[in-house]
Amino acid sequence: MNKRIAYLDGHRGLAILMVVFYHAYARWWEVVPYGTKYSDRFPIVHFGVFGVQLFFLISGFVILMTLEKCTGAREFLVRRWLRLFPAMLLCSILIFATAGFFHERPSGKPTWLSLVPGLTFVDLSWWSVIPGFSANPLEVSFWSLYAEFKFYVFAALIYFWKGRKGLFLGLTTAFAATILLKVANEISPHAVLGLAGKGLRGLGFEYFGWFGAGAAFYTYSKSRELKWFMAGVGLAAISSVFVRGWHWDHMAGAAVVGAVFTVSVISTTFQRVLTLPILQFFGFISYPLYLIHENMMIAMILKMDRMHLGIPDFLYPAVAIAVLSVVTYAIGRYGEGWVRNRMLELGRRLGSR
Numbered sequence: 001m002n003k004r005i006a007y008l009d010g011h012r013g014l015a016i017l018m019v020v021f022y023h024a025y026a027r028w029w030e031v032v033p034y035g036t037k038y039s040d041r042f043p044i045v046h047f048g049v050f051g052v053q054l055f056f057l058i059s060g061f062v063i064l065m066t067l068e069k070c071t072g073a074r075e076f077l078v079r080r081w082l083r084l085f086p087a088m089l090l091c092s093i094l095i096f097a098t099a100g101f102f103h104e105r106p107s108g109k110p111t112w113l114s115l116v117p118g119l120t121f122v123d124l125s126w127w128s129v130i131p132g133f134s135a136n137p138l139e140v141s142f143w144s145l146y147a148e149f150k151f152y153v154f155a156a157l158i159y160f161w162k163g164r165k166g167l168f169l170g171l172t173t174a175f176a177a178t179i180l181l182k183v184a185n186e187i188s189p190h191a192v193l194g195l196a197g198k199g200l201r202g203l204g205f206e207y208f209g210w211f212g213a214g215a216a217f218y219t220y221s222k223s224r225e226l227k228w229f230m231a232g233v234g235l236a237a238i239s240s241v242f243v244r245g246w247h248w249d250h251m252a253g254a255a256v257v258g259a260v261f262t263v264s265v266i267s268t269t270f271q272r273v274l275t276l277p278i279l280q281f282f283g284f285i286s287y288p289l290y291l292i293h294e295n296m297m298i299a300m301i302l303k304m305d306r307m308h309l310g311i312p313d314f315l316y317p318a319v320a321i322a323v324l325s326v327v328t329y330a331i332g333r334y335g336e337g338w339v340r341n342r343m344l345e346l347g348r349r350l351g352s353r
Helices: 003-027 037-041 043-067 073-098 112-120 140-187 191-202 205-223 226-241 248-266 268-273 277-284 286-307 313-351
Strands: none
Touching: 003 037, 003 043, 003 248, 003 268, 003 277, 003 286, 003 313, 037 043, 043 073, 043 140, 043 205, 043 248, 073 112, 073 140, 073 286, 073 313, 112 140, 140 191, 140 205, 140 226, 140 286, 191 205, 205 226, 205 248, 226 248, 248 268, 277 286, 277 313, 286 313
16 A cells, blocks of 8 residues: 555544544434533534545545546446445445344434435435435435535546546536525525525535545645645635534634645655554544444443443443444455455446346
């Protein structure tokens, strides 16, 4: 593994730890036995919500690199599907099959229809326009995967039409249009502006600033042209301002995430820090752990509280994370490859007919 990929895996490890700690100590304060005791004492866990934005920066960087290795949009989308679907399939089956045991799930009990959005990477809200389609989300955190897949489709269409610069311009334009409509509607509310803004947000354009920043940083890492570095910095900064409404603490948290990624692009010392084994391990399991952790972890915490294990409740999430890490390591090391190989075999058989 080369150093560049290694430090990106370190970022993935950092991002998943941020998200997991946020869900463990801050997101479900009204459900967990310790309430806000630890999130009040360590408010930094609230900023773990911005781990998703770090994932978006990584994706913008990596996806442009992947696009350059593909000959067309179809090849790119197939490669992304083969990367994402195996873990999604295995994790969705695991979540659904164990939902009865983890009946404390804060997201509620899933149904068979709950499997559809994740397995298609299409928002539940999109599926819900079909008459009679109604389901609890299998995992609320899947929303970021839907945003990612919209980005993949957009990137494939634009890149193989207008190239790298065209893609960057397209991402920037889509993001800017969404932000301008948002600001305009807040200054002078109008039904048309609100509907148009909702449509662009439904396409995931509000996150394209993060993806564009990652793409700009990748271009800088190859060309060493300062304009691309500044473009990445600028897009990350603007994205931070509009990340979660007009709240200074949210802006600051998102800005720190952007700054951390920015520094790693130019600092070999920080890149070495990101290759620490603990970050590399969590980077390896980050995708399946992201998929399954939220409801299972909270359910485990509630079960441990009822069992009176005699350990501080602060450690309940650590126990749950350790168990889920073992499970997701097995999925990442063995399960994903097995499913991917079966899919490729099936594709070859169908192609030979």
